[in-house]
């Protein structure tokens with residue numbers, strides 16, 4: 001550092017100023033700029049202490065951002081660093097945008113006193129920090145053993161111009177660094193979100209693929225079941241009916257005792273009639289399973305109630321069905337979807353839950369519908385069930401179905417705590 005404690009000649013001063021400006025221009029960090037600049041100012045003006053203040057955004061205060069030459073105690077700095085911009089000895093420098101000097105602060109008419117803990121101030125000089133002629137703050141120096149001279153003022157004004165630029169550069173640098181950090185943070189966040197979405201998508205695609213396979217298997221299974229039902233149920237019944245008919249006809253042909261045989265034929269025809277009744281009810285059951293006709297005629301609420309009560313009786317569980325709100329028709333696609341979800345939920349209860357009681361409630365609201373199916377059965381661990389190693393598709397297909405209707409399904413369960421399936425749909429009626 002050049003020796004500028006006594007820069008006697010004009011040339012010496014210029015050289016010192018030049019050296020200091022170079023040193024300052026090399027700094028990037030705002031705190032370093034402020035502290036180095038202030039140190040230089042004290043040296044250039046042979047002052048005991050000094051400060052740099054910057055005007056706040058609303059131009060109502062001066063924020064003291066650096067002090068040198070005395071060491072405040074306790075919270076002095078925190079409590080006093082914001083100073084209202086009023087025309088006192090030093091703030092005038094900013095308000096009037098010009099250098100100010102006081103040879104004896106204690107008797108200066110602009111004196112307003114100083115905060116407790118501040119060392120006594122004798123001589124004072126302030127110069128504005130300007131960017132494009134407008135003040136952004138000030139440098140204040142104090143307690144030169146002798147008065148501040150025009151030379152000091154001129155020197156400090158010249159140096160302050162460099163300081164203002166260095167401060168502005170450091171501030172821009174800070175903003176740039178912060179913007180870079182923010183940007184990096186946003187990029188990292190976005191990358192993370194994208195990866196999450198990618199993973200979710202891959203998972204979904206895998207589930208869909210499995211669902212497609214399963215859909216075809218299920219279709220095949222259903223066809224088999226229908227053909228099985230037709231064979232074991234209807235075919236057997238029809239064969240039985242034909243045998244009864246044949247027996248009746250044989251008896252008629254070999255009849256020599258008309259009255260007695262007529263009675264037997266009547267019995268045979270009666271049993272044919274019974275069998276045909278069974279055929280008719282079997283057919284109704286098969287059709288009902290394929291597409292519940294009651295949905296079209298009775299509507300959603302009563303159809304779900306009827307199916308649930310029927311199914312619960314079949315598996316030996318108690319079933320309570322409650323309907324809230326004003327039942328109304330939903331689009332056919334939604335109704336059949338909800339019906340299938342209920343079927344799957346009940347099948348799961350029948351197959352896995354060992355429940356004593358099933359509670360079903362439906363809520364009809366003007367723009368939404370919800371179905372809740374809960375059982376007091378064994379419950380299960382969802383994380384295990386959804387891993388789907390053994391290709392269980394009921395839960396997945398319930399979810400897919402609800403989502404394809406634009407709705408949401410929630411399943412609450414835990415081992416030994418029963419299971420609650422909640423489906424919510426919104427619609428525009």
Ligand SMILES: Nc1ncnc2c1ncn2[C@@H]1O[C@H](COP(=O)(O)OP(=O)(O)OP(=O)(O)O)[C@@H](O)[C@H]1O
Pocket residue numbers: 348349351352353375377378379380385391392393394395396419
């Ligand atoms: N209400 C329930 N109570 C107890 N366990 C259940 C219930 N619902 C589902 N689970 C458990 O979750 C598993 C997955 O059910 P999911 O319906 O997906 O498949 P699944 O019923 O085993 O086979 P399927 O593909 O034929 O439906 C079941 O194997 C069962 O362990």
Ligand SMILES: [Mg+2]
Pocket residue numbers: 344347348393394395
């Ligand atoms: Mg199932």
